[in-house]
Amino acid sequence: MSDSNNIISDAEIQGLFKQRLLEQPMDDALNQKLIEMETQLAFSNDLLLMPDLKKEKEMLEKLGAITGFGPWGKWLFTGLSTLAVVATAFTLLNHTSADLQKKIVPAPQTMTIAENKQNIPAAAPVVPLSRPGFKTHKHNNQLPATPGSGVAVADSIAAEQAVTNKKETQAAPYFNGAYGVEKKLSLQAGDDGKVAVDTLFKGIKRVEIDGLYCDVNVSTHAENNVSIKGEMKFKFKGVILKKPDYIFHCTQKDSVLLVQLEKTQKSSVFIGGSISHEGALNFVMPKQTTLIVRNAAGKLTVNDLEGTTCHLGNSYGNIVASNIKSKLEIRSSSGDVTLSHITGSVNCKASYGNINVREVSGNMLIASSSGNISISQVKGNAGIACSYGNIDLSNIDGELNVNSASGNITGSDLNAGKINIKSSYGFVKFINCKATLDVKSSSGNISLANITGGITVSASYGEINLNNVSGDALINSSSGNIEISKLTGKMFITSNYGHIVANDCVSQVSIKSTSGNVTGKNIALVKDLYVNANYGHIHMNLKNDLNELTFNLSSTSGNLTLNKGGIKLTGKEGKLTLQKGDILVKAVSSSGDQVFD
């Protein structure tokens, strides 16, 4: 509507609707009505656009992979069966007889160790051990165990077993620099989809784990080796024309161990088929090891590490870390994050899932898109950003910065020197804080109690309640009542709409109110009082002796009354003055009455 005389356009109305839905609180009554309507429109029988089948496939595969299930059901079957038949025909036409033979004869599980020595430093050998679940395995160029190391020599029975199919694998694509020693262990999943691992590596200072689909447990020991034990199992269901193959790689390059899972079949064809995974790999390593994990799915648990850096990433699954004395970095796409007893800094970013942190001695940064955040017992500074979800803070000693788009923020027992809060939607509630608080809120009530330190509040909508505050209070509010009790310090308030009530305060007072009553009870003034209320009554009950005070009251159309110390005065021609002491009481109103007693 560029010209105010023109009628508002459809596009403008639509834009305003959308803006309202996006920016107003979800629990707003009108927004709920609109959401109900939009729900009807979105889920009406008419499909406005037909999704791309390829995109559908990707989404369902993704959902299936996460939930341990990958089929897309009968609703998609008709459409995809045609595609699958074509794909099958194409696949068969392009296969050589050798390819087909490979397809028909299941690939045996193989294990390969390769070594390239170049100026060998003191690195330990790779010593794989036999495990149930291996169909066959082969040690190639196997090194003997380090004498006196206590490490078992490779299992002789397994070594004697026939090898039906050797599989040489390429080194994982990490580190292009030169390395003194390179060792590789590769395990291919058998027909049962299982990869069983039982091996150890010596002389490792850094472990990188990449793309595993299983639980990963990391713990420490006093020995100078990294042991890996456990099983990963892939379960295949339904019809899968091109079944994916998985190879588990462990590659040692000098003191770095890379553990990763390779999917050799890049384009699998599923018809009503699915892949799920289960199992766990247990890593035990020296405390000082640097750990980098980028897991694909499964729970990740890490304990007792003291390396330079501990980076824990997980796409789908929870992350639990405790007793970490390192710089800790967490990246989680989906899943809860639980951290405890962290000595060092924490940098945690999570998309979906709750974050629970306690006992951190260093600085901390937490960023979350969705999910609740709970933080307690932090000695360092904390910065927290959260789009959706509640934030609960307790026992934080450092500086605190919180930025929340939506969700409640609660805090207790905070000894932070400075607390900055920004909240768009949701209430803010802090209790027992020794800090300077700066709260900015768009919408939502603010409640601050038992605060030692100054308070600055800027709020657009919502009630503000301060109780038992030692320090100055600066409040700027657009709308909403303000109630202050037991404040010792300056009280500077600017309010557009809403009543202001102050009780039992020892203060210097400056209040500017556009609309709404201003009421004070048991106010002991230590310095001047200024009240400016355009539309609204002023009633101040002052504890000071009359002889301490000088009154200068004026009103355009309201009544003025002073009833204190046995004196009762009323205003004349909109003015009332009385000069006694050094503390000035000045009040101005347009239409509201004024009473001072």
Place this chain on the structure above:
Amino acid sequence: MNKSLKETYTLKDLAQKELIAELYGRYGKKLYAYAIYSWKVDEDTAWDLAYKTLYKVIDSHKKYEFESEEKFASFVFKIFINYLRNNYRDKKKLPVEMTLSDSDRDLLQEKPESGREINNNIKLAVLNGELDKMEDWQRMLLLMKSEGRSYAEIARFIDKPEDNLRVYYQRLKEQITKKINERL
């Protein structure tokens, strides 16, 4: 109660396989289409929103009881709207990276409203006020017509003669325009 209603609120009894297929068929692709058509988001964003919504529904629906299809659909849609709001805010202003030294300055910065923003806020305030006064069918008419839907389509949702909808819509727009002009 028809068959589909029963199926919907007993979703939690379905196996995971059937659940995903059911949810995608009922809600996933419709949300994708709705996001593109009504919210003008790009295809990738629409897929992302639909995916996140389904994931969240699958992850959390067992925690709740739903007495009807409408309640369940409302649950799904609210999750979708939450992600949509998230996406909107992410793109609009939320910092991707946060540092301790910068965050408080960012938080405390107040950007003065431009004249255009003020006008827009007034229009929004007027629309809010007028919507509050309207009946449900009037809101629905305004919402659907502003999205470019035909009166025939709108008539399926509103129990009013199709021929009269054009007049009703025009009156509603005039009413809103008048209020905005009074405030500007």
